[in-house]
Amino acid sequence: MAAQDDARPWGGFFVIDEAQVQAFVGTYFEGLSVDSLRIAGKLSPKILVVAPEQRLSWQYHHRRAEIWRVVQGPVGVATSEDDEQGVVKSYQAGERIVIRQGERHRLVGQQGWGILAEIW
Secondary structure, eight states: OOEEEEEETTEEEEEOOGGGHHHHHHHHSTTOOHHHHOSSSOOOEEEEEEOTTOBOOOBOOSSOOEEEEEEEOOEEEEEESSSSOOOEEEEOTTOEEEEOTTOEEEEEEOSSOEEEEEEO
16 A cells, blocks of 8 residues: 545545556456556556545546446445536446546445545
């Protein structure tokens, strides 16, 4: 682990050392190669932990996409092409979520703690 922040109002995250990216991808994103994920040369693997009934900010990214895999769920995810938040969809453990570059999104905690593997 390279860093962690467990003091967020919604939960926290753990940043995985980039030297461990191959093992991380093999564990959480089977069927995807590290080279296919590497868009800007560097990958940022993380574990996100979201508390019940909490939510991350409404956000988007100009330069990157994100891929999430639900490790423990359910979790909710809202997406939209504009600034109007869409419906919160529920995802269960094992499901993969692809957030496209520029797509607005928000992670929402549901019942129990949600845990996701994230890579971008």
